[in-house]
Amino acid sequence: KAGVTQTPRYLIKTRGQQVTLSCSPISGHRSVSWYQQTPGQGLQFLFEYFSETQRNKGNFPGRFSGRQFSNSRSEMNVSTLELGDSALYLCASSLVDQFGVGTEAFFGQGTRLTVV
Amino acid sequence: SQQGEEDPQALSIQEGENATMNCSYKTSINNLQWYRQNSGRGLVHLILIRSNEREKHSGRLRVTLDTSKKSSSLLITASRAADTASYFCATDTGFQKLVFGTGTRLLVSP
Numbered sequence: 119k120a121g122v123t124q125t126p127r128y129l130i131k132t133r134g135q136q137v138t139l140s141c142s143p144i145s146g147h148r149s150v151s152w153y154q155q156t157p158g159q160g161l162q163f164l165f166e167y168f169s170e171t172q173r174n175k176g177n178f179p180g181r182f183s184g185r186q187f188s189n190s191r192s193e194m195n196v197s198t199l200e201l202g203d204s205a206l207y208l209c210a211s212s213l214v215d216q217f218g219v220g221t222e223a224f225f226g227q228g229t230r231l232t233v234v
Numbered sequence: 235s236q237q238g239e240e241d242p243q244a245l246s247i248q249e250g251e252n253a254t255m256n257c258s259y260k261t262s263i264n265n266l267q268w269y270r271q272n273s274g275r276g277l278v279h280l281i282l283i284r285s286n287e288r289e290k291h292s293g294r295l296r297v298t299l300d301t302s303k304k305s306s307s308l309l310i311t312a313s314r315a316a317d318t319a320s321y322f323c324a325t326d327t328g329f330q331k332l333v334f335g336t337g338t339r340l341l342v343s344p
Contacts, residue, residue: 122276149330151330151331151332153332153334155274160334160336160337161322161324161332161334162334163331163332163333166329166330166331168329168330173329173330174328174329174330174331176331206274208276208277210277210330210332212330214330218329219264220326220329220330221265221282222267222279222282223267223279223324223326223330223332224279225269225276225277225278225279226276227275227276228275228276230274
């Protein structure tokens with residue numbers, strides 16, 4: 119069974135630009151979450167999608183957005199990039215039961231974004 | 235902000251020794267999960283323990299959970315050099331929102 123796939127693996131962007139990151143979950147997983155990892159703030163939750171609906175959102179500015187498609191694939195977008203957005207962005211997918219409760223979250227290898 | 239605190243922040247042991255890491259958290263949880271990360275790469279899921287469980291084993295891993303003290307511990311027995319990594323605890327507070335601890339850097343020397 120293929121794991122969580124994130125593309126691209128590495129990205130260099132200039133301040134002010136926007137970027138779109140992609141995540142393909144494990145087959146059958148309908149919940150997709152995004153996290154930002156930086157040396158200073160550690161691992162922080164960005165948002166979670168289930169059945170194309172955002173169910174939960176972390177404490178990030180509106181420049182960070184996401185969406186989920188009907189095949190459960192997800193994208194996150196960061197507009198007007200700032201130097202502080204340089205980070206490892208991780209995507210995770212989970213199985214969810216009929217009550218909307220998830221189990222283990224499996225992570226992809228991440229996209230390392232550098233803003234210059 | 236991070237909910238969990240892990241200690242120690244760094245741990246250095248010899249191969250064959252046991253490694254114990256502790257995690258404390260602040261709010262009620264659905265479950266607690268432990269992850270391993272090698273050199274800033276993706277997170278590898280190790281084990282999940284539900285809020286109504288007290289102990290769980292998986293191979294060389296043993297996890298305990300004390301919800302009254304809001305704490306968990308991860309024990310790795312008979313450590314190997316390949317266990318060298320950062321270890322994180324993460325609490326699921328609902329809708330798959332994982333709140334991560336600060337992590338423990340484990341170095342296992344041959």
